[in-house]
Amino acid sequence: MEKKSMIGAWVTRVYDPEKAAGTLKFTDDLSFGSELLYARAARSTIPCGKIVNIDYSEALKVPGVVKVIVGKNFPIHFGIYLKDRTAMAVEKVRYIGEPVALVVAESEDAAEEGALKVRVEYEEETPVFDAAEAMKENAPLVHPDLGSYEHVSFVTPVPGTNIAQHFKIRRGDIEKGFEEADQVLEESFSCPQIAHAFLEPHACICLQDPVSQEVTIWSTAQSAFTLRELVAKGLELPLHKVRVIAPPIGGGFGGKAGITVEPLCLAAALDPDIKGRPVKLFVPREEVLTTSWVRQGWNTKVKMGVKKDGTISAMKVELVFDTGTSAEYGANPVRSAGYTSMGCYYVPNIWTDSYGVYTNKPFGGAYRGFGLPELMGGLEAVVDAIAYRIGMDPIEFRLKNLLKPGLPTCTGMPMPPHALDKIIKKVAEKIDYHREEPPVRKGWKRGKGIALAIKAPAMPADASSSATVEILGDGSVKVLAATMDMGQGAYTAYAQIVSEELGVPMERVKCYYPDTAAQPYDWQTVASRSLWSMGMAIKRACEDARSQLLALYAEYWQCNPEEITIEDGIVKCPKLGKAEPIDEKTQNGFKMPDGKYKGGPIIGRGHFVPPDVVYPDLETGQSEKSVVHFTVGAVGVDIEVDPGTGEIVVNKAVAGYDAGRVISPLNVKCQIEGGTVQGLSAGMFEGIYYDKNGKLLTPDFTDYKIATTMDVPWEIESFCEETPEDPSPYGNRGVGEHSMISPAAALGNALYKAIGIRIHQYPFTRERVYMAIKAAERGEKDFWG
Amino acid sequence: MLAFELERPRSLQEAISILEKFGNRAMPKAGGTDLLMWMKDRLVTPEVVVDLSLIPDLAGVNFSKDGLRIGAMATCTEVLESAAVEDHFPALRDACLSHSDWLIRNRATVVGNVCSAVPSGDVMPALYCYDATIRIVGPRGERSIPINKFILGPRKKDMIAGEIVTHVFLPLPEGKSSGCYLKLGRRNALDLAQVGVACVAIDGKNGREYRLAYGAVAPTPVRALEAEKALQGIKAPDDALLEKVSALAKEAVKPIADVRAGVEYRLAMVGELTKRAIDTCVERLKEE
Amino acid sequence: MTKREVHFTLNGRSVTYEVEPRTTLLRALRHHGVTSVKRGCEEGECGTCTVLLDGVPVKSCTVLALEVEGRSVLTAEGLVGKDGKLHPVQQAFVEEGGIQCGFCTPGMVLTTYALLKKNPDPSEDEIRLALAGNLCRCTGYTGIFRSVKRAAELLKDQA
Incomplete structure (x- = not known):
């Protein structure tokens, strides 16, 4: 009988039963005990201006309020492509709703009450709300310091203007092209900002160990590793001292990629008076659009x-x-x-x-x-x-x-x-x-x-992925692939790949939610890249694990690896008439014909980076x-x-x-x-x-x-x-x-x-x-x- | 939400005395779907919330030959599922069904919607058409007040500290009637009305009578009395008359522009929905 | 404000919580680890906090915890059988692609359960109307519509 391929198979999705039962824990569902503190932002009431004074003395009087932190206490620029953003306004506010202070308290209610009592005095400046207006010469500058911000090489801001990024295509001879035309027509269309409207608001818990200085972050993050990297860079910590745990997220759509609300929570968790206690920032629905993008x-x-x-x-x-x-x-x-x-x-x-x-x-x-x-x-x-x-x-x-196919795109590719x-x-x-x-x-x-x-x-041209596939002692498989399955179904597709490549039933394959301390690196769960890029890594990891297992069986059974198959979790050598389910030998080692043990836990690894992007x-x-x-x-x-x-x-x-x-x-x-x-x-x-x-x-x-x-x-x-x-x-x-x-x-x-x-x-x-x-x-x- | 004390009286007298004692610092709560959200946003900050849900006198929807009594704790779902409402007060049924969504309707009460007194309140235009009266008890006894006198402005109503609306009463239309409520929102469910139009047509002693009321297009719901007059006695209004009536209806309203809709659109929709509502009532009366 | 006790039936068993008057049913349940009840907006809009209160679906952010004294609350966890088997409504959501991120799912499941109790064979319009208060951003609702239809079939088979 022809074996039915798992690639393209109609299967239901892993983790859906737990989601239907409501037992899957999202970030806001985790418990941290009574040491947990809660943070809530006080926000700017003007669109543009200098902060003259922040008076939070009344906030400190609210029972349960532990500390109030302001922007200048935490002026670090975090960011992925262009570091123009701090967790809270420092000296200057740039939009209504921008966090200006963070109230940390023993309860969510106390933090909320405290935030209401923060009073800020501003010196108002002229704002600009329309992009076309903002592009004009002499428009008020939203970021006068644009020239000093760090950015990646492929982003091109124009200092001294409001243009944060200018990308150009210059291909062919545009004037000649218009001359050759029989008609030249112009059209334009526009659209306001819109919102992701994922149903799970952002939430984040941060904890810094006062001794090791290690930072642990539980967050509604699409991209655990990029978050780790951006936090480590911002805090000047080595990567291994930042751990990001990303529980299942309730929809992302790009809105939880990179680094979003975490710096705001870190501002509290890293505070010398707070360090050692976990701090939670739950962003209420009505503040989502003023806290993240x-x-x-x-x-x-x-x-x-x-x-x-x-x-x-x-x-x-x-x-x-x-x-x-x-x-x-x-x-x-x-x-x-x-x-x-x-x-x-x-x-x-x-x-x-x-x-x-x-x-x-x-x-x-x-x-x-x-x-x-x-x-x-x-x-x-x-x-x-x-x-x-x-x-x-x-x-x-x-x-x-x-x-x-074959014709050049606007980049010439x-x-x-x-x-x-x-x-x-x-x-x-x-x-x-x-x-x-x-x-x-x-x-x-x-x-x-x-x-x-x-x-x-x-x-980026060097967005890489890696994965490990561990064959456990009963033939089930543990897959570590730090994609965030936020509903797109990545883990189901990964289980299908592993089932296909290793010959084990899909039900015996388990993918885990991202934890940078446990899993190998993956850039981000964005760009519709995962089943392609991480798919490559997983497939390679399976090939690696499979060849390890077959090599051991070949020696164990005294045959060639090519003569061995794995189907439905059963290792077979038709030539020798042997067949047995994968068992603890794959974990503990094979007792070879010479009486000595060989092998040990089988872990396949695979990685991938796009080979040829310029x-x-x-x-x-x-x-x-x-x-x-x-x-x-x-x-x-x-x-x-x-x-x-x-x-x-x-x-x-x-x-x-x-x-x-x-x-x-x-x-x-x-x-x-x-x-x-x-x-x-x-x-x-x-x-x-x-x-x-x-x-x-x-x-x-x-x-x-x-x-x-x-x-x-x-x-x-x-x-x-x-x-x-x-x-x-x-x-x-x-x-x-x-x-x-x-x-x-x-x-x-x-x-x-x-x-x-x-x-x-x-x-x-x-x-x-x-x-x-x-x-x-x-x-x-x-x-x- | 800021802290408050919750009282759960089991009788009207008890509720009244608590409300009277705390005065402006206390607020009564029925379904709570508006109140709790307003408290969350700190639009109101009562120190004491008086939950009316355990008071037996306030429950239920009762129909008699005189009309319909809707208790303060009767939810939108209870009202819209009442056979009497479907038979005799279809505009109210439509209005209840148009309100938010099933889950909210299972909590939100008709009386609460009235007491919230927001201009877009869905049930109010229908109640205006049915000449509803508001029954109130308070420290000084009972009183009864027509709904249009009770609603004074956005979130303002004729009530003093210590008073509780026990129910609304809708007299049975005198004659065969039909009605509808047409709501226009930005989407088809779970939205505040941009324009809400209630229409009731009654074949009474003096021939066909129409009532038209509007929500979300003035500080309070409004009746378009001139438009109603123009329709008086006419069983099959023609297009010219409908145009005239919709023009008169537009004169009766005074919409504002906000993020939900502009003035021009709201006015145009008052006209359009007026015609549709009248058509619907006329058709519904023909069917029976 | 001092805490008070509230006694109610949660998924078939008696529980006592200590809550402040301002604590919503949503927050009380979550505080006690009943986290299938999600907080998506806390303003009565999204439906992720849906519970059945005496069998009737409501948004638990619009209910004060103290109000459920003596009443019965059912959450998505409560639909699962003692043997760990999903309820047919939950099973239908798994089978028909009615789930993506899973954040709206417990609420969707409960509203569907309540709908089918009331109306075992709902029409397209009745399904739309019943679920209008439960927002979903992932599925576009089409998979959810299939799930409700499938759940109706499964329940009929079971009956």
Whole structure:
């Protein structure tokens, strides 16, 4: 009987039973005994100004308050790409809600009461809230010291301005490209900041041993090792003196990557009066958006040259990301959008400026899609709009200009193999794109739209992974692979790989949540990189463990290793007629024919670093291989609009991606479903808003609205093409983020079809859609409000 | 949340005396879905919270030939599942069903929604249409007050320290009636109304009578009396009349702009939902 | 404020907690290690703290602990059989991809359980309406819809 491969097998997900039972412990669920202290931030009430005085004498009088710490007690800049951020404001506040003091108390209630009693005196300065304004000469500087901040080599801030990051693409001859065009068209689209809205708020417990100075951090962290590294660098501790334990997290979507709220908690735990006691920082929902990052607001402006036959000859792209008060992480999505600014199209002459711009607002950072929902939210609307303006079918226009395998991307890197043309056609067919159908609901307006998706893992060229696979004394397997399984299902896919490679049943494979003291290194759980990069490491670790085990059995049985198989946990040598389950010999050693013991615990190890990525040139953005791979796909939606209220209902949504190889079908399906709805929710409802003084109006779920069960399609139709990737464990490439990239753009394109006016501002709220319909009735073609 | 003391009286008298004793420092609590959140955000900071849930007199939904009595502790779920409410007060049923979500409706009370007196309160427009009266007991005895006199402004109501709303009373419409509540929010559930419109149509002694009330578009819910007048006696209003009525309705309201919606949209939706609500009532009356 | 005792039935057994008046049921349960009850917002919006109070689903951040005196509280842990077997509703969520990060899951499971008790064969609209107060950011709800349908089947088979 042919053995059924575990790669691509439909299996349910590990840890789901514990999640269903509610017994899995998240960070906020851990107990630390009565020595635990609680921290709560007091926050700035002005958007910009100098701190003149902080009076916390009243806070100290609250029973239970132990200590109040202010920014100047802990002025360390922590950060991954650009160190422009401290845990609390030091001397100057830059947004309303910025932590200015930290009250540490014996109970959460006392810390909260204490925080209410901190009084701060400010000398107000002029803020700037709009990114376009902030880019102007003589705009007030959010970070006058930008020139002195440490940053990685591939991030390029412009000191003396509010530009925290400027990424450039200069490819071909842009002027010549426009001259060759028969039409030159311009379009622009924009979107406010949005929130991850993971249901588990950030939480963190920090403890420093007063003797060894070792720091232990339990945190809602996507990336235990990067957190360890950034903390160690900030505190000038050796890596082995920082331990990060990352329990399961309740959704991340990029919002718990890198280092987020941990420095604020460390400010307390490292205090000489507190050191030795664990300190917990639970960030209340209404403070999440003012403590950690959001998705950057953006404006995409595209000037496109098109020839008569519909070929794109040139494209000038300006992306302005509103990064708020910090680009510590946000600098990199700016870059990611920049080096993918051709979208899914071949553009021979392209000129891109992608800017990350400081404003006096809560700050932007990583969010599912990492610059690409921002880029493609604009670009896919632009492409659609231009197709109509030149009188070409939007799908035909896309296919005509498609970035076919082998053609250069905007960085000059040849596009790897993919099946995007097939996917586009399939999506179009599934929503019957070219058939105009009457609305299902009386009096409504129906439209169909499509948008393409593309994304590479946006990560440093040297983002590495490692794993160990230990075969235990009963044939079960312990996998140490420090990916955070935050719902994407990484551990299920890893168990499938181990089962496949070692020949043990999947139920006997266990992956553990990250702990930097126990597990080997992995960079971060971001960028849809894990099943590719960590997958390589795990596969190699399995190969290592397997060859160790087979070598021992070969000597034990006196045969060749090639004559031995492992199936369903049974080691077999058909030639000798031997078969036995893996047992304690694999742990304790094999008694060899000579009577002596050999072996001992079998631990396979594997590691991986992308072999051939070269950072794009800082002036031109050119690189022979700028990224490890691209995952492409398309989303199609069939929607209806109630012209009386502006309400949108999605009749059908279809999404297809080229996954290379699907390892875990249930996971891939669920990622696509979840990401598509997250994208539709963003497209219909989501925006972070401020009053004219920069005060956040949407701090929590009362006014930051995400889709409920009443707002989503009953089903999402998903499919995958499988054009293999190389190098890759099984040809697979990342798919976790991609489903979030284009649903909002597809929605916008469908909306245009339905109501005959192009809305240039996300999200497509009922109010905005209604107003646009009214503008359309006045004969307008574009709606900017 | 700041510390407070919780009292759980078992009789009205006991509750009244506690509330009277502490005056402004005490607040009564029914479902608590608003109160506890306001306390968490420190919008109110009572030193004593008086939980009314153990007082038998305040429970239940009772229907008689005169009308409907909704006790202070009756939850939105209890009210919307009452057969009498479905049969005779459909606008109230719609309103209860539109409120938040099932889990909140299982705690939140109709009377609590009234006493919170927020402009977007879902049940109030329907109660305005049904001419509800608020029954109050306090240190000076019992009193009864029409809902539109009881609600004074955002989070303001005609109540003094020591008083408790025991129930609301909805007289049975005099004649065959239909009703509905149409709520527009940013999404389809668990949201505050951008605009809420309640409409009740009654075939009474003087022919067809309409009542229209609006939430979230003025400091208090408002009735559009001129619009109602324009519809008086007309069983099948035509488009021209509906346009006129919706214009009159817009004159009756005074919305503000906030993060939930702008003025222009709210006004437009008052017009649109007015037409839809009237249509729905007219259709529902035809069906029966 | 001084602490007071509250006596109630938790997942079928009698318990006594000492709590302050301001302590919500959510915080009291979590303080006593019942951590399936999650704190996602503490403002009645997200539904991660759902419990069944005398069989009725409520958001435990909107309930004061002292209010459950003499009443019965069921949490997701309480649905698991003594043999460690998941309740059919929980099993359905595992089978149908109704779970990703797992943070909303205990609440979703409890609301589904309460829905199916009340209405063993809910329609699409009834499922949407019942679960509207339990937010999920990972699944897009489609896997949850499948799970509810599946749970209804499993319960029917069991009956």
